[in-house]
Every structure is written in C-alpha cells, then in structure tokens.
Amino acid sequence: MILRDVPAETVMKYTGHRTLASFWQYINISEEKEHDLIRDALGG
Secondary structure (H helix, E strand, O other): OHHHOOOHHHHHHHHOOOOHHHHHOOOOOOHHHHHHHHHHHOOO
C-alpha cells in the first residue's frame, strides 16, 4: 500500500502500529524500487 501512495498513517491503522518508527522497521523497499520512485517524483 505504501508503494501505491497510501499514507503511512492509514496503513498503520490496519497493521496495528502505533508509531512510525515501529512501522518503518518492517518496510523494506528495494534500492531499485527507491530509484524508480525518485525518478518518477522528479518527472523522469
């Protein structure tokens, strides 16, 4: 859901996480996907 632009706070409601720190420790986005996201955000 994070990769589909669902806000972290919304996802946290369904996963039961109470803090962003505890939530983000389970989010593993590959380096390749991070590059794709940055490239898309910059319009390229």
